[in-house]
Amino acid sequence: MRRVVITGIGVYSCIGKNLKEVKESLYQGKSGIGIDDLRTEMGFRSSLTGMLEKPVLKGKLGRRQRIGLAEEGEYAYLATEEALDMAGMEPDFFEKNHVGILYGNDSSAKAVIEAIDTIREKKDTTLLGSGSIFQSMNSTVTMNLATIFGLKGVNFTISGACASGSHSIGMGYLLIRSGLQEQIICGGAQEVNGYAMGSFDGIRAFSTRMETPTKASRPFDKDRDGLVPSGGAATVILESYESAVKRGASILAEVFGYGFSSNGGHISRPDVDGPVRSLSMALEQAKISAKEIDYINAHATSTPAGDGFEAQALDKVFGEHRPWVSSTKSMTGHECWMAGASEIVYSLLMMQNDFIAPNINFETPDDDTAKLNLAVETVNHNIDKFISNSFGFGGTNSSLVIGKFK
């Protein structure tokens, strides 16, 4: 089996438009949450959301390349551009090698809804224009980026609800580990607009703490009242150790293990057993014990049920070792399809810079969350290995063990 390493990362999120800005926000414990007035007009219970600047790609990409990109694709392009730059992969390399792409995405609601509006109004499908189909499909990110960068390897999208980004890295890890691919662009993307979030709002998934937006996302806190939706994109370049050495690339980290499971229960209510199995599998695959984990980037989204179950699962697996835990969603909100990838990027930035980003807004524990060793403020601490959890509707779970390359 081959060793799988990370040679590039990139991010576009509500706490920064690039790695430098994001690292600073993580260290400072800065929230990226605000209010979207359009959601208030549309009758949402909660107008809280991660606030992102719309990227300007005119001048960077040609018309044909741009018009197929939905909102999440624009974020993914920028995150991938940053990651490829770090990895030192250029067009010539894509021409001569079979570089793949596996990206997590589970909706393109805005593009779909706008197309339906046009059909209803104009009653002529030609008037959708040529970009609509390439923006509307779930695989919009992979189909566009594979075309823009000229990729010749594996090419598909992974839809696993809020674990999509994490599973994309896990699947990329398995393909490289087994020798089927040498380099894969992995990641996760999430659109940030009301259309994509209306149904979540409808099932009362969101915090309604609108008077204090930056305090609304409070994972593990006793007074948490729901998640805050957010998004953007994050890219992680996976590569075989042999390929990285051959290219002379700098190795940022190694992927040691990927664990996955399905709860086999309720469609939206999480449980303890599923996450325990995914965490245990990741540790087994990595061939390490729980005490070797220095930091846990929790899935915790700030929902009353989910955080409690995850705290129980972490306690069950890590018990007395009590590694540092934080949920970066306290700052970013829940980046949904992107979260599993962005939280790897956030954790890698912490590992590179010897700190643990805070779980902001944590004030009071409850019976479950009191068992965790939560970093409520920034902790200057070395990380050799970390584990990152991502869970999603339908009971899908993913856990990744990543650490320093030695």
Added chain:
Amino acid sequence: MQESEIINIINDFLIDEFEVEEEVIQPDANLHESLDLDSLDYVDLIVVIEDKFGFKVQKEDFVDIATFNDFYKYIASKVMEKQA
């Protein structure tokens, strides 16, 4: 709508939306070759014409249009037809 106004609108969207270099747009130049249009681009041309001039072009109509001048004239005739 005057023909000069129509020409300005067409040239503006070709430059802004189709990113055509201004000097490429010459009345007697071949439209299809100058713009290097593929089948997807024609769909977008139909959308922008509907948006700017309020009528729907059939893709087949492009067969008889060779130069930019032909294109201007075709649009102008359709606009006048609509106004009549």
